[in-house]
Amino acid sequence: MLAGTLADATNLRPKRMAGASKGITAHQIGWMRMFHARTETYRAAQASVTDAHARHPHALLWGNGPTASSDGQFFRASDRAAGRGDINLHYGSEPGTKFYSHLSDQYGYFSILPISPTESEAA
Numbered sequence: 400m401l402a403g404t405l406a407d408a409t410n411l412r413p414k415r416m417a418g419a420s421k422g423i424t425a426h427q428i429g430w431m432r433m434f435h436a437r438t439e440t441y442r443a444a445q446a447s448v449t450d451a452h453a454r455h456p457h458a459l460l461w462g463n464g465p466t467a468s469s470d471g472q473f474f475r476a477s478d479r480a481a482g483r484g485d486i487n488l489h490y491g492s493e494p495g496t497k498f499y500s501h502l503s504d505q506y507g508y509f510s511i512l513p514i515s516p517t518e519s520e521a522a
Contacts, residue, residue: 403431404444445509452507462504469501471514 402423406416413428453464475495501510 400431400435403428403436407432407436449503449507449509453503453505458505458507461506464503464505466504467501467509468504469499471497471499473497 402416402420403413405411406413406428409416411419413425413432416428417423417425452458458464473495474497497514499512499514500508502508
């Protein structure tokens with residue numbers, strides 16, 4: 400399960416992830432992704448991790464959890480996407496995408512969503 404999730408997170412194909420992992424095959428990773436890696440299972444897993452983080456005693460050192468902040472972040476893409484010719488007034492011609500993330504006062508992310516460009520950015 401972890402190898403399949405990590406393969407998704409790093410955009411590695413099952414064969415490359417299996418080559419980098421000890422004791423797991425590309426078939427096992429592919430099977431996990433086909434039958435277990437869905438939006439609802441990722442959301443449930445994220446909620447489990449966030450809840451466990453909030454209950455951990457060390458998290459209370461930063462706050463008790465009722466306050467949160469959110470921010471849009473731009474993540475650059477590989478150079479292969481540069482040939483598209485898109486120009487963003489704020490980020491220039493660098494290829495990439497934006498995500499809107501929500502962070503609790505305990506420094507735990509509880510929601511990260513891809514966001515569409517604004518009208519001025521899309522023009």
